[in-house]
Amino acid sequence: MTSVSDDVALTMDQMPLGEDGLIDFRRLAVDLIETVINHAMELEADELPGEGNRRNGYRERRLKTVIGEITLRVPKLREDTYFPERVMRPYSRVDRAMVGVVSKSYVNGMSTRKIEKVA
Known part of the structure; x- marks a missing residue:
């Protein structure tokens, strides 16, 4: 099967x-969304200020959505940081x-003190 990306x-x-041999619209939607979001993140990372702001690969992150799991390729930068805050929340170890x-x-x-013991 060919990926949309x-x-x-x-x-x-x-x-x-x-x-069943019919088009898998869910997979098609996931692939299209992955492609669009990954491209948008690349463009946004390119617009960050800084002359030496070159790429240093990608970090793959999985995002669960109503249509399925999406694999995001978050650009890593050499001299700055980039995090797609409008796409996903930063990783947190604190359980809400x-x-x-x-x-x-x-x-x-x-x-x-009692709360501390319970926690």
Whole structure:
């Protein structure tokens, strides 16, 4: 099966097919979205200021969406950093649910020592 990212203009013979022989529109949509977002990130990284702002490869990140998992190729730069904040959130080790439980416990009068033991 040919990926959309290999060639932007697809013929009917290059469309991703499902097991039933029909066009797999979900795979086609995922491939098209990957191609568009990856290209947009490259353009945005190129626009960052700095003369020595050359590429140093890519970091692959997976993003789960309603249509399927998308593989993003985030450009790495030699002299600056680039993170596509409009595409995904920065990696965080803090679980949002845990922060909510701790803050709610504190608001309800639980001491910080007890919260610490529970956490």
